[in-house]
Amino acid sequence: MLYTSTRNSQLSVRSTEAILQGLAPDGGLYVPKSIPHYQGDWETMSKLSYQELAFQILSLYFDDFPEDILQTCIQAAYDEKFDDDRIAPVVGLSDHYLLELFHGPTIAFKDMALSLLPHLMKAAQKVLGRDEEIIILTATSGDTGKAAMAGFEDVTGTKIIVFYPKGGVSSIQEKQMLTQKGDNTYVFGVKGNFDDAQSKVKELFNDKDLAAELQANHSQFSSANSMNIGRLFPQVVYYFYAYGQLLKQGAIQAGDLVNFTVPTGNFGNILAGYYAKQMGLPIDRLVCASNDNTVLYDFFNSGTYDRRRPFKLTISPSMDILVSSNLERLLYYAVGQDSQAVKDLMAALQDEGHYQLGQEVQAAFDSFIGAYSDEAETRAEIKRVYQEDHYLMDPHTAVASACLGKVKDQLAGESIVVSTASPFKFPAAVLESIDKGDSHLSDLELLEAVQAANGLDYPQAIQAILEADSRPERVIEVEEMETVVREIAKG
Numbered sequence: 130m131l132y133t134s135t136r137n138s139q140l141s142v143r144s145t146e147a148i149l150q151g152l153a154p155d156g157g158l159y160v161p162k163s164i165p166h167y168q169g170d171w172e173t174m175s176k177l178s179y180q181e182l183a184f185q186i187l188s189l190y191f192d193d194f195p196e197d198i199l200q201t202c203i204q205a206a207y208d209e210k211f212d213d214d215r216i217a218p219v220v221g222l223s224d225h226y227l228l229e230l231f232h233g234p235t236i237a238f239k240d241m242a243l244s245l246l247p248h249l250m251k252a253a254q255k256v257l258g259r260d261e262e263i264i265i266l267t268a269t270s271g272d273t274g275k276a277a278m279a280g281f282e283d284v285t286g287t288k289i290i291v292f293y294p295k296g297g298v299s300s301i302q303e304k305q306m307l308t309q310k311g312d313n314t315y316v317f318g319v320k321g322n323f324d325d326a327q328s329k330v331k332e333l334f335n336d337k338d339l340a341a342e343l344q345a346n347h348s349q350f351s352s353a354n355s356m357n358i359g360r361l362f363p364q365v366v367y368y369f370y371a372y373g374q375l376l377k378q379g380a381i382q383a384g385d386l387v388n389f390t391v392p393t394g395n396f397g398n399i400l401a402g403y404y405a406k407q408m409g410l411p412i413d414r415l416v417c418a419s420n421d422n423t424v425l426y427d428f429f430n431s432g433t434y435d436r437r438r439p440f441k442l443t444i445s446p447s448m449d450i451l452v453s454s455n456l457e458r459l460l461y462y463a464v465g466q467d468s469q470a471v472k473d474l475m476a477a478l479q480d481e482g483h484y485q486l487g488q489e490v491q492a493a494f495d496s497f498i499g500a501y502s503d504e505a506e507t508r509a510e511i512k513r514v515y516q517e518d519h520y521l522m523d524p525h526t527a528v529a530s531a532c533l534g535k536v537k538d539q540l541a542g543e544s545i546v547v548s549t550a551s552p553f554k555f556p557a558a559v560l561e562s563i564d565k566g567d568s569h570l571s572d573l574e575l576l577e578a579v580q581a582a583n584g585l586d587y588p589q590a591i592q593a594i595l596e597a598d599s600r601p602e603r604v605i606e607v608e609e610m611e612t613v614v615r616e617i618a619k620g
């Protein structure tokens with residue numbers, strides 16, 4: 130399997146190289162030159178464990194990894210760190226199913242890929258005969274930073290440095306990061322917003338002098354962001370797994386269509402669903418669910434992508450985004466894999482803040498429906514599902530669930546909502562939605578109230594922040610980021 134860049138079809142690398150690089154040198158995203166077809170039959174697939182299925186699917190994409198090494202990576206990723214041995218269980222509500230992707234170490238869906246990525250990076254180095262120290266730089270709006278630190282914790286030959294906007298993440302998210310273990314993990318609050326931290330990280334990545342210094346020190350930067358194929362393809366697995374579970378539960382017959390509704394931010398999760406469909410999984414439509422930041426809803430309904438709009442803060446912060454990076458991969462397929470066309474569209478987005486697709490290209494988006502749920506609708510959905518099913522959803526999942534309700538008459542087959550976080554991660558918003566909110570409650574009291582409402586034990590991730598010691602908080606100016614990165618890289 131060879132990978133090329135969405136912005137330069139001349140480029141051609143193997144998966145090991147693409148995983149270590151993250152982004153292509155031209156700024157494009159790596160895409161496989163052809164999408165493999167899943168060869169198995171659905172009945173047999175439904176009997177596989179998550180790990181067995183992960184191996185079947187990932188060996189199609191990561192075929193330059195020796196099979197035993199890929200197996201070892203998968204076993205190390207999907208182990209007791211997950212609190213359910215199905216890894217990604219499907220549960221039934223009265224009007225649809227939920228694919229729960231929050232049973233990993235940080236109780237958000239980023240764990241599905243970030244548990245595996247560090248192992249893939251180390252293995253890729255081994256295959257390519259390299260041994261530089263890998264330094265991961267990440268700016269986070271909350272979930273990615275913690276999941277990446279948990280994934281890289283004590284992985285030899287790696288360091289991870291996370292920057293989060295001080296005051297811009299939830300109190301639970303901050304605690305999760307400050308109680309992170311591992312001698313190779315570093316976390317800083319930055320006086321600025323997420324974009325300030327993100328821009329600085331990008332600048333450091335592109336700094337040629339810094340890169341030369343690192344090389345002299347036998348180390349290199351790498352990225353754990355969702356554009357890395359080492360994050361994208363592990364996410365394809367759970368779409369197949371969900372289908373297998375519905376089959377096993379007798380909810381569908383082999384070959385029946387199903388549809389997925391995905392709470393979307395950077396377009397990584399739903400894009401994995403698109404790959405699953407292209408590989409032959411019987412998916413009818415993929416519903417792209419947005420919150421009040423409706424840039425993707427507008428795009429799917431008009432063919433115009435326009436980031437020139439206010440950024441809205443919502444109770445589903447991991448979906449607060451104006452530029453969905455992974456959409457570039459879908460565009461690449463939409464324009465018939467014409468990398469020059471993608472390059473032009475991305476330049477227009479960068480320089481003018483928008484682009485417009487023609488009618489013929491829009492036809493390629495038939496697999497998708499765009500929908501959105503505003504704040505009031507999202508809260509009402511949390512309450513409705515709690516009252517009807519005694520199930521407490523997190524706000525991201527609730528956005529998707531509400532969106533499904535709006536477009537259900539356009540869909541065929543059983544409906545699966547992709548559930549991306551545990552309600553314990555966003556207790557204040559969840560409690561407010563079921564009329565049990567109180568701004569005076571401490572974090573501990575909020576968590577206790579969620580527990581009283583859903584009757585579930587604390588996940589391990591919550592237990593950990595209640596018990597573990599916090600490291601001293603370090604808050605720095607944006608201008609200091611470069612200095613701390615240099616110090617950590619050297620030390």
Ligand SMILES: *Cc1c(COP(=O)(O)O)cnc(C)c1O
Binds near residue numbers: 237239395448549
């Ligand atoms: C990251 C995240 C999303 C958005 O996923 P994308 O792959 O960026 O579209 C949705 N919900 C939660 C809880 C997340 O952490």
